Amino acid sequence: MTSQQEVQLIAAVIAAACALPGVFLVLRRMAMMSDAISHTVLFGIVVGFLLTRDLGSPLLFLGAVLTGVLTVSLVELLNQTRLVKQDAAIGLVFPVLFSIAVILISRFAGNVHLDTDAVLLGELAYAPFDRVEWQGIDLGPRALLVGSGVLLFNLGFIGLFYKELKLATFDPALAATFGFLPVLLHYSLMVIVSVTAVAAFDAVGSILVIALMIAPPATAYLLTERLGTMLWLSMLIGVASALAGYWLAWVLDVSIAGSMATMTGVLFVGAFLFAPERGLVATAHRRTRQRWAFAQQLLVVHLHNHAGSSDEAEECSPAALHGHLRWSPDFAAQVLQRAERNGIVRRDAERLWLTEQGRKLAQGTGVGG
Amino acid sequence: MLEFFLSLWSSWGDYTIRMVALGAAVLGVISGVLGCYAVLRRQALLGDAMSHAALPGIVLAYLLFGTRDLGILLLGAAAAGWLAAFLLLSITRHTHLKEDTVLGLLLSVFFGFGMVLLAFAQKQPTAAQAGLSRFLFGQAATVVERDVLTMAGIGALALVLVALFWKEFKLLSFDPDYAATLGLPVRLLDVGLTSLIVVAVVVGLQMVGVVLMSAMLVAPAVAARQWTDRLGTMLLLAGLFGAVAGIVGAVLSASARGLSTGPMIVLSVSSIVLFSLLFAPRRGLVWHWFQRQRNARRLRWAMQHGDVPPSVPVMPPADAPPDPRIAEQKGASR
Numbered sequence: 001m002t003s004q005q006e007v008q009l010i011a012a013v014i015a016a017a018c019a020l021p022g023v024f025l026v027l028r029r030m031a032m033m034s035d036a037i038s039h040t041v042l043f044g045i046v047v048g049f050l051l052t053r054d055l056g057s058p059l060l061f062l063g064a065v066l067t068g069v070l071t072v073s074l075v076e077l078l079n080q081t082r083l084v085k086q087d088a089a090i091g092l093v094f095p096v097l098f099s100i101a102v103i104l105i106s107r108f109a110g111n112v113h114l115d116t117d118a119v120l121l122g123e124l125a126y127a128p129f130d131r132v133e134w135q136g137i138d139l140g141p142r143a144l145l146v147g148s149g150v151l152l153f154n155l156g157f158i159g160l161f162y163k164e165l166k167l168a169t170f171d172p173a174l175a176a177t178f179g180f181l182p183v184l185l186h187y188s189l190m191v192i193v194s195v196t197a198v199a200a201f202d203a204v205g206s207i208l209v210i211a212l213m214i215a216p217p218a219t220a221y222l223l224t225e226r227l228g229t230m231l232w233l234s235m236l237i238g239v240a241s242a243l244a245g246y247w248l249a250w251v252l253d254v255s256i257a258g259s260m261a262t263m264t265g266v267l268f269v270g271a272f273l274f275a276p277e278r279g280l281v282a283t284a285h286r287r288t289r290q291r292w293a294f295a296q297q298l299l300v301v302h303l304h305n306h307a308g309s310s311d312e313a314e315e316c317s318p319a320a321l322h323g324h325l326r327w328s329p330d331f332a333a334q335v336l337q338r339a340e341r342n343g344i345v346r347r348d349a350e351r352l353w354l355t356e357q358g359r360k361l362a363q364g365t366g367v368g369g
Numbered sequence: 370m371l372e373f374f375l376s377l378w379s380s381w382g383d384y385t386i387r388m389v390a391l392g393a394a395v396l397g398v399i400s401g402v403l404g405c406y407a408v409l410r411r412q413a414l415l416g417d418a419m420s421h422a423a424l425p426g427i428v429l430a431y432l433l434f435g436t437r438d439l440g441i442l443l444l445g446a447a448a449a450g451w452l453a454a455f456l457l458l459s460i461t462r463h464t465h466l467k468e469d470t471v472l473g474l475l476l477s478v479f480f481g482f483g484m485v486l487l488a489f490a491q492k493q494p495t496a497a498q499a500g501l502s503r504f505l506f507g508q509a510a511t512v513v514e515r516d517v518l519t520m521a522g523i524g525a526l527a528l529v530l531v532a533l534f535w536k537e538f539k540l541l542s543f544d545p546d547y548a549a550t551l552g553l554p555v556r557l558l559d560v561g562l563t564s565l566i567v568v569a570v571v572v573g574l575q576m577v578g579v580v581l582m583s584a585m586l587v588a589p590a591v592a593a594r595q596w597t598d599r600l601g602t603m604l605l606l607a608g609l610f611g612a613v614a615g616i617v618g619a620v621l622s623a624s625a626r627g628l629s630t631g632p633m634i635v636l637s638v639s640s641i642v643l644f645s646l647l648f649a650p651r652r653g654l655v656w657h658w659f660q661r662q663r664n665a666r667r668l669r670w671a672m673q674h675g676d677v678p679p680s681v682p683v684m685p686p687a688d689a690p691p692d693p694r695i696a697e698q699k700g701a702s703r
Contacts, residue, residue: 026466031473032414039580081654083595083646087469088413088587095584096639099632107627207421207484211477218470254488261481268474272460280463 003128008246010127010143011260014200015212015238017151020158021193022213023234026221027169032087033190034213036075036094037068038197038206043101044068045198050108061198068194069187071097124256127203143203150199157192158231161185166227208257212238215264222271222278241267295335297361298325300344303354304362316352383623385510390619392512392520393634396573397611399524400582401589402531402604403569404611406562408590409542409600414469415454415563417583418476419570422453424483424579427504428490439516443523443571446504450567453479458559480579507578509619509630520572527568530561531604538562539600577631585611588638595649614638 001009025031044067048060071093078089127143139145158165168175168182175182193213200209216238220230244267245260252259273280302325306315314320321332336352339345344358354362400416407415423446430445431437453475460471531538540548541558549555566586573582593606618634647655 026470029467029469031467031469032417035414035417035473035476078646081646083652083654084591085408085411085413087411088408088591091413091417091583091587092591092639092642095581095588095635098580099584099635099639102629102632103627103636106629207477207480210473211481214470214473215478218466218474221466221470222464249485252485252489253492255484258481258484258488261477262485265474265478265482268478272464278464283463 006128006141006144007124007256008243010141010147010203011124011242011246011256012239013144013147013151014203015216015242015260016235017147017154017196018200018209018212019216019234019238020151020154020231021189021196023217023220023227023231024165024169024189025193025213026217027227028189031214032090033072033075034193034197034210036071036090037190037194038201038209039094040067040071040097040101041065041194041198041201042206043097044070046101046104050104064198064201065191065194067097068197069190072187072190072194124203146199147203150196154192154196157188161188165189169227204257204260208261211261211264212242215261215268216241219264219268219271222268222275237267238264292335292338295327295331296339296342296344299335299339300354300358300362303345303352304359307354313351317350318347318352319350386619386623388512388514388517389509389623389630390616392509392517392576393615393619393630394612395517395520395524395615396576396585397589397613397615397634397638398608399520399527399611400569400573400585401593401607401609401611402528403566404586404588404590405593405600405604405607406538406542407566407586408594410562412563412566413587414472414583415457415566416570416586418457418472419450419453419567420574420579420582421476421483422479423447423450423571423574424480424504425449425486426452426483427574428483428486432486432490439519439575442504443519443574446571446574447567449479450570451564454560454563454567504574505578505580507574507576507581507631509576509622512575516575523568523572527565530565534558534561542600577634581631581635584635584638588635588642589614592638592642592645595645595652610638610641614641 022034025034041064044064045060047067048057048063049055051063052059054060074093075086075089078084078092079086084092128141130142132139132142132145164175164180164185167178168180168185172182175185196213197206197209200212204212216234217230219237220233224230224233241263242260245263246256248254248263249256249259271279274282276282299321302321303316306312309315315324318332318336321327321336322329325332327335336345336347339358340347344355344361346353346355404416407413426445426447426449427442428445429449430442433445434441436442456475457468457471460466460474461468537548537553537558540551540553541555541562545555545559548558569586570582573585577585589607589611590603592610593603596606597603614637615634618637619630621637622628622630622633645653647653650656
């Protein structure tokens with residue numbers, strides 16, 4: 001495999017791995033937890049590094065995961081004092097841990113490859129050069145192996161606890177009654193988020209972790225209401241944005257992580273505008289249709305009410321629509337035209353008649369009589 | 370303590386430290402005051418999203434005008450932050466996505482797009498782009514007198530607006546529905562208040578950078594909230610806490626190598642929060658603990674004697690001011 005293909009593969013695997021826990025973050029209204037965790041893992045990595053003095057040590061990974069859990073626990077702790085709301089608690093906790101990490105780096109690890117710029121952005125282009133070898137055999141880039149491991153882990157966890165996660169997400173009270181231990185599930189999910197964030201963070205930086213965890217599930221949520229569909233759709237959207245972002249970066253010669261995040265946004269905007277049922281275009285179309293349908297209903301009810309009454313000649317004329325229904329002449333003309341085309345109203349000269357179909361419609365609304 | 374004040378006094382002679390401390394104090398006042406509204410309206414993470422979203426605005430302003438002038442870059446930042454706030458409002462209105470999801474989405478996508486633009490800027494032959502990445506982590510040391518004056522000017526304007534719309538913003542923060550029934554232009558006020566928060570964020574970018582800006586908005590407000598139930602007092606306290614943390618952080622960071630200014634300011638202000646959460650009267654954790662102990666003692670006494678102690682009541686004294694949150698809920702349900 002060329003290193004170009006390897007970078008794309010790494011990006012795709014990480015995007016898929018991030019999308020899975022991201023779905024639950026979005027559904028459980030904890031999206032900003034990914035923001036907090038992806039920033040604080042730096043603290044764990046730095047502390048792990050200062051203890052081991054080895055950037056390749058697995059302890060760094062462990063430290064980072066533990067920091068993710070620590071972040072969540074601190075937020076919950078602050079929240080439970082009821083002195084601080086949850087959003088403010090998130091906004092308090094992660095800057096503190098991030099600040100400590102930045103100070104530790106600049107004081108004790110300034111000359112190591114623990115660059116604060118790389119923290120936010122990662123460097124995906126260099127990922128293929130960090131390879132794992134076992135007894136002289138090249139097993140592939142480290143990021144690819146770690147990413148695949150995390151992807152399988154996430155798939156396994158969600159596959160095993162699908163029912164529990166689903167219930168605990170949509171009805172935590174019922175889940176608790178069934179003995180599903182929502183708190184345990186909550187923390188397991190947070191461990192998953194931390195593990196995923198740490199694995200992805202190494203390759204793509206903290207900002208893209210947030211983009212890949214939140215944007216694809218948000219996009220998928222606009223397209224479906226079924227959890228199963230949302231899960232695989234999010235993975236698909238994540239992979240698509242990763243690959244599209246890679247090529248965009250290649251063509252424009254810019255930051256890979258940045259252009260991937262941009263592509264997740266482009267796909268979201270696409271769904272926001274053109275989602276079949278909930279997109280802006282579909283909604284606007286539906287509104288217009290409903291407006292005309294309602295106007296025609298009003299028209300037939302009006303005609304039906306005055307049919308056979310003494311003022312029939314005056315009321316059932318195009319001129320009355322302007323005065324009595326308070327429609328502008330233009331609007332009234334358009335409604336009439338549509339009603340005639342739909343065969344519910346017949347017009348000869350200055351009189352309007354309901355057709356058989358129109359009378360049924362008026363009676364069906366339950367207003368006329 | 371004495372040593373600290375001595376170092377404060379001696380370092381005051383240094384121009385850079387004086388400017389950094391002044392800038393941090395100005396930022397502390399602005400973000401402290403405006404952060405109160407963000408925290409009370411449960412929009413604490415808005416500042417975080419805005420500060421990340423400002424990046425493409427900064428770079429675009431640079432690419433369009435080819436200047437590093439702080440005023441122009443900050444205008445770009447404000448435009449991008451404002452756009453993000455507008456998108457936040459319209460996406461949450463038109464979809465069933467929750468606010469936190471949209472915040473995370475906007476934050477990461479805007480920032481990612483900013484990185485793409487930054488890569489463009491860095492390919493330009495001129496050296497002027499070198500200063501752009503300082504907005505990521507903040508580089509307080511580059512602050513000069515003109516920057517401080519710019520910040521102070523923008524901040525003063527924001528504070529005047531807060532004073533002018535005092536009544537409206539207060540009502541909007543505590544009971545937006547009531548504000549709407551009174552005929553106040555709630556949407557417009559909402560946009561105005563959010564724009565002011567954008568201003569605070571933009572002012573702080575150069576000092577503490579995008580990541581730590583959220584703490585500057587949230588922390589002073591949370592700390593001040595513990596000491597008072599009155600909005601006016603809370604704003605004053607938050608401004609004071611912000612300013613003190615700014616000066617202390619700036620001076621501490623100058624005292625030794627490797628203590629970056631932004632993180633030191635954040636740690637200072639967070640220490641104030643921790644202290645307030647623990648020791649604030651009536652709300653603080655320690656105060657609550659003592660209260661429980663006292664109640665337990667009194668209950669034991671009552672069980673032994675078959676009566677409550679005559680001198681002091683079991684519950685908080687009747688003449689204590691009522692908790693405004695409870696009063697508010699009662700008012701709303703009526």
